[in-house]
Amino acid sequence: MNVYRPDLSPLIWQVFRRHLLVYSRTWKVSLSFNFFEPLFYLAAFGFGLGAYVQPMEGVSYVKYLAPGLIASSAMFATAYECTYGIYIRMEFQKAYQAIIATPAGVDDVVMGDMLFGAFKSVLYGFVILLVIAAIGLVSSPWALLIPPVLALSGLLFAAVSATWTGLVPNIDSFNYFFSLIMTPLFLLSGVFFPLTDMPVIVQKIAWISPLYHLVNVTRGLVSGMVGIYLLEDVVWLLITAILLIPIPIFLLRRLIIK
Amino acid sequence: MEPVIAANGLVKKYNGKAAVKGINFSVEQRECFGILGPNGAGKSSIAKMIYCFSPVTQGDLFVLGMNVREKQRSIKERLGVVPQENNLDTDLTVLENLIVYGSFFKIPTRTVQEKSEEMLGFFELLDYRNEKVDKLSGGMKRRLTIARALINSPQILILDEPTTGLDPQARHLVWQRLRRLKEQGVTLLLTTHYMDEAEHLCDRLVVIDEGVILEEGQPKELVLKHIGKEVLEVGRGAEIVDEILKVGGTDIKGFKIVGDMLFVYPEDGQTLIDRLRPISDSFSHQMLRHANLEDVFLKLTGRGLVE
Numbered sequence: 001m002n003v004y005r006p007d008l009s010p011l012i013w014q015v016f017r018r019h020l021l022v023y024s025r026t027w028k029v030s031l032s033f034n035f036f037e038p039l040f041y042l043a044a045f046g047f048g049l050g051a052y053v054q055p056m057e058g059v060s061y062v063k064y065l066a067p068g069l070i071a072s073s074a075m076f077a078t079a080y081e082c083t084y085g086i087y088i089r090m091e092f093q094k095a096y097q098a099i100i101a102t103p104a105g106v107d108d109v110v111m112g113d114m115l116f117g118a119f120k121s122v123l124y125g126f127v128i129l130l131v132i133a134a135i136g137l138v139s140s141p142w143a144l145l146i147p148p149v150l151a152l153s154g155l156l157f158a159a160v161s162a163t164w165t166g167l168v169p170n171i172d173s174f175n176y177f178f179s180l181i182m183t184p185l186f187l188l189s190g191v192f193f194p195l196t197d198m199p200v201i202v203q204k205i206a207w208i209s210p211l212y213h214l215v216n217v218t219r220g221l222v223s224g225m226v227g228i229y230l231l232e233d234v235v236w237l238l239i240t241a242i243l244l245i246p247i248p249i250f251l252l253r254r255l256i257i258k
Numbered sequence: 259m260e261p262v263i264a265a266n267g268l269v270k271k272y273n274g275k276a277a278v279k280g281i282n283f284s285v286e287q288r289e290c291f292g293i294l295g296p297n298g299a300g301k302s303s304i305a306k307m308i309y310c311f312s313p314v315t316q317g318d319l320f321v322l323g324m325n326v327r328e329k330q331r332s333i334k335e336r337l338g339v340v341p342q343e344n345n346l347d348t349d350l351t352v353l354e355n356l357i358v359y360g361s362f363f364k365i366p367t368r369t370v371q372e373k374s375e376e377m378l379g380f381f382e383l384l385d386y387r388n389e390k391v392d393k394l395s396g397g398m399k400r401r402l403t404i405a406r407a408l409i410n411s412p413q414i415l416i417l418d419e420p421t422t423g424l425d426p427q428a429r430h431l432v433w434q435r436l437r438r439l440k441e442q443g444v445t446l447l448l449t450t451h452y453m454d455e456a457e458h459l460c461d462r463l464v465v466i467d468e469g470v471i472l473e474e475g476q477p478k479e480l481v482l483k484h485i486g487k488e489v490l491e492v493g494r495g496a497e498i499v500d501e502i503l504k505v506g507g508t509d510i511k512g513f514k515i516v517g518d519m520l521f522v523y524p525e526d527g528q529t530l531i532d533r534l535r536p537i538s539d540s541f542s543h544q545m546l547r548h549a550n551l552e553d554v555f556l557k558l559t560g561r562g563l564v565e
Contacts, residue, residue: 009331011362014358014361014362017358017361018347018358018361021350021354021358022349022350025349093345093347093348093349094343094345095345095347097311097341097343097345098341098345098346098347098359099359099362100311101309101311101334101337101339101341101407102334102359102362102363102410103331103332103334103335103362103363103364104362105330105331257311257312257313258272258312
């Protein structure tokens with residue numbers, strides 16, 4: 001057996017269903033908490049600060065900002081799920097150990113967790129999309145394509161977050177993950193301002209940010225300014241996700257199986 | 259008939275350090291097979307290899323005729339596992355714990371639901387079906403963990419220290435249920451460091467220490483073989499062991515010193531007590547009792563099972 005190759009079975013869906021069952025109890029509370037934060041950003045930056053800011057890329061600042069918040073709130077929802085969520089199930093609830101005694105293997109469990117992380121991206125991003133559509137900030141039906149893109153980027157964010165969990169399995173370490181990785185991504189991936197006027201080095205760094213590519217896509221789809229260049233971003237997300245997904249499976253398996 | 263579990267030269271190492279050092283044993287269908295030993299003897303390592311949680315370092319291990327290195331999913335499909343640590347799903351209710359667990363097996367949903375109800379009845383948990391797991395007592399959690407392990411009607415039930423940490427009443431309830439399962443034809447493999455648990459439940463057992471098998475056989479036979487029927491405990495007997503042996507003479511078959519205590523294995527207990535009467539003033543106390551597996555373990559290792 002090749003240790004680097006994930007050993008997956010359809011039982012990953014049962015793992016996913018277990019998480020969905022638990023989430024169906026708490027979704028109202030957890031969804032509203034995660035949902036208010038981007039709205040605060042939208043209110044403070046979009047409407048507040050936006051009143052003093054000149055139009056960006058030809059649209060009002062709030063219209064510029066809104067699609068970026070779809071992407072960032074999707075990213076954060078998945079990142080929480082695949083750091084704290086995985087860690088608590090693995091370390092405190094020993095849920096991994098229980099499921100592995102069934103025909104499901106550890107790889108199935110990790111993959112199911114990442115799928116659920118991706119599901120949260122779709123859900124939280126979609127809710128923000130609905131809200132900004134309701135207040136008239138969506139100008140194109142292309143926006144309907146956003147959920148499948150969120151599913152793809154969600155898998156990528158899940159892989160990145162679960163990799164951190166596999167490398168530094170310690171609840172305190174997740175603070176560093178959010179302050180050192182997630183927050184800079186959030187600030188420097190084109191959510192708040194275009195990167196075209198930034199120094200070349202910043203643009204180069206942004207290119208390796210998954211959020212940057214997702215923001216490009218959501219902004220394009222929401223505004224209706226769609227072109228073949230958006231496919232580049234989607235392909236970037238796809239390839240990176242495929243490359244990164246096996247890594248947390250390997251790392252977490254190593255933590256659990258001794 | 260072919261054994262349902264067969265281990266041959268089985269070795270488990272963690273970072274190069276051996277916890278199980280090349281053991282051989284086999285478990286027959288429908289028997290209750292015990293692995294008795296103190297903490298750290300390697301019991302859990304053996305159990306974890308059988309239920310395909312820990313990879314085998316060396317040697318062969320076959321479960322239901324399948325190699326644990328290759329057929330993990332098929333083996334797990336037909337096993338029930340009660341791990342040492344309760345790992346019930348604290349996000350779910352009692353009933354949901356069984357149903358969600360059952361969903362990982364190739365069993366129709368309807369069957370899982372029926373079986374869940376049946377198991378909750380069997381383990382006297384029906385009244386708690388909609389409670390969160392946190393609300394249950396230690397004994398109830400343990401029963402639920404065993405109920406969960408039976409959801410797929412397994413051929414073999416692996417129990418890793420099934421009653422550690424339970425009060426006597428809760429232990430007896432678990433034992434009763436395990437005996438009933440055995441009557442129903444389930445093969446049981448249990449690890450324990452309680453000699454009374456092993457004596458109560460096991461048809462056959464291996465005594466292990468530091469990763470090696472010291473003895474193997476039926477509990478009663480092992481006690482008879484190594485100790486006899488009775489043990490005379492002599493308080494502060496260690497200090498005057500030579501004198502006791504001299505006075506006791508041929509009535510003493512063997513002995514073991516632990517601290518200042520002397521355990522004497524008599525031919526006949528009452529005869530020996532009578533014979534030792536002239537010197538019994540120098541004992542702090544004496545007690546004649548039935549010999550048990552703890553004595554066997556003590557004789558073989560010089561240590562007790564529970565430290």
